[in-house]
Amino acid sequence: MEIYTVTVATGTSEYSGTNNYIFMTLVGEKGESERTLLDNPGLDFCRGAVDTYKVTSHLPLGSLLLVRLEKKRYWVEDNWFCRYVTVEPPGGDKVLTFPCYRWLVGDIKVEIREGIAKTLRDDSLPQLLAHRKTELQERQKTYRWSTWAPGIPRCIDAKTEADLPQDVRFENEKRSDFEHSLNYALLELSLKKLAIRFGKSWNDLDDFKRIFWKLRSPIAEYCMKNWKEDWFFGYQCLNGTNPRMIQRCTKLPKNFSVTANMVQSSMAPRTNLDKELQAGNIYLLDYAIMDGIPTNTINGKPQYIAAPFCLLYQHPDEGLIPIAIQLEQTPGLDTPIFLPKDPPLAWVLAKMWVRHSEFQVFQLLSHLLRTHLVVEVVCVATLRQLPVVHPIYKLLAPHLRYTLEINCRGRTQLLSANGIFKQVVSTGGDGLLILAQREYKVLTYRSLQPHNDFPDRGVSQLPNYFYREHSLMLWEAIHSFVSGMLSLYYQSDQDVQEDLELQAWIRDISQEGFTDLPNFGLANKLSTREELSTLLAVAIFTSTAQHAATNNGQFDWCAWIPNTPCTMRQPPPTDKDAVTMEMIMATLPDVSQSCVQMAITWHLGRTQPDAIALGQYTEEHFTEGRAKELIDKFRTELKEIEDSILRQNEGLDLQYLILLPSRIENSITI
Structure with missing residues (x-):
């Protein structure tokens, strides 16, 4: 008689426990154990139990x-989340860990493998090879490709988040917080609208302060005080919500009719536009x-957009500043060049139009x-082509948490025909899809790699470009970590070439996911x-650092509505001398639109209460010592980056802390 000691860990989130029957069978090379009922129904497998x-x-x-787990109904159906199983063989041999980290839904039987990561080449036993094959066949039935709209990347086949398998859904606490957060923000701002007595437009720029109640942040307030300053405009091109637009x-583009004489007054002494172009000090949006x-048309009224050029100059004393703005791509008498020396209201409105385009592009x-x-x-x-035991699955799994659900919610709640973008954003409706399709056509894999992106845009020498500095530090740390992990499982290039599961994975990405992209x-x-x-x-950099750079600061930079308006209610000005405060207020979002912009950017940009920081792996998919050592080394490097960023920001009035590793989530969850 062989007696094995097994330990079973139940999930720690709400409703993870179960009162159903749980059976276990151990599957060995020479046979199977007794099918054993593990608990007294309703007494064991409580939330967080081990x-x-x-x-x-x-x-x-x-x-x-393998460890075979079975869940059978007892009185009522009750789902169960199993974290892991450990098994101590007879004689006190080494304890084996079997990571699970999945929901058992309904009457179900699952088989989980021991935690050592293995590629297909590492398995030779028919039983294990059959297990890999069966697992992928089942997952490919569960996770299917779909096309939400032509001309953009393909997505998961799910009309709403309710169609997703339980394993990729929000935990109950996350779902409750997500829905409460949005309702809270919209309710508070509805009360503000009542307080403002349903005003359709604001009277002057200071009126926007009336929605700065509980929803506020230090940077949003700094923005409110400094948004008109040219240096602040330039700073946002480097470290705002869209820090990779500048080049x-x-x-000068042929259709940008700015001349050297126009901008001479913005230049430092003893220089001119031609000299600064050659010196590499001129930049363009x-x-x-x-x-x-x-x-879009909102409440029966047409909204407006522009397609601006903005020329910027790296001034030796003033920093990066805008020096000329053209609000349309086609020059002409009705498309003036706006300059800092123009009437102040005209220059402010021109910058607002650039920032309005910025809102559309960054979102x-x-x-x-x-x-x-x-x-x-x-x-x-990954879900379709890599079994759980595969090292690449284990590496990527923490960086894919909640992404499918948040994307489904985005498609149904933000981008749909009746979504929030349709209600308040100038490109809502048909425009947002056409805009995305245009970008998708020119999207390149190279541009997703920061070490290529910065030199390709010619911005490697721009000073005070904190986003660039921090991105490159994080990229190097992530790339080094990934390379180290791969060296544990792939000894040569040939090992990569011969991994059939890996090759199926890359084909799924390139041929099924990124379709119709020849370049x-x-x-x-x-x-x-x-x-x-x-x-x-x-994949990891995009799901962590790059997402944080564009998402986490959106309330900071968009809460003060004149700085980054979501829509414009009047067309771009054609006469610089005719700009009045009344024209500006009639152009900017109205009270209702402003309140929704503030609510949604707060909801999406706030720190998530269940956030897991970059490099923190609460689910231990890797069990082998060498892999754990590399994870610890990665965490040490991230801590060094954190300390470096904090030192760099000491004493700065306007701090750039968006890419602190402790503030970057491990995956796209919002």
């Missing part, structure tokens, strides 16, 4: 291969992608498309360890 039992076998099992300008996008392209939708492709392919630049096969390291680093 329960110990004895499982017997009449014959020696040999090497343990070096070596030659070009919103050509906005040109001709259909505009729909930099944030939605380039982080949420890109990572969803990796998520779906994307991602091959449909992996030939080297370095190619694999880079792809994994892109």
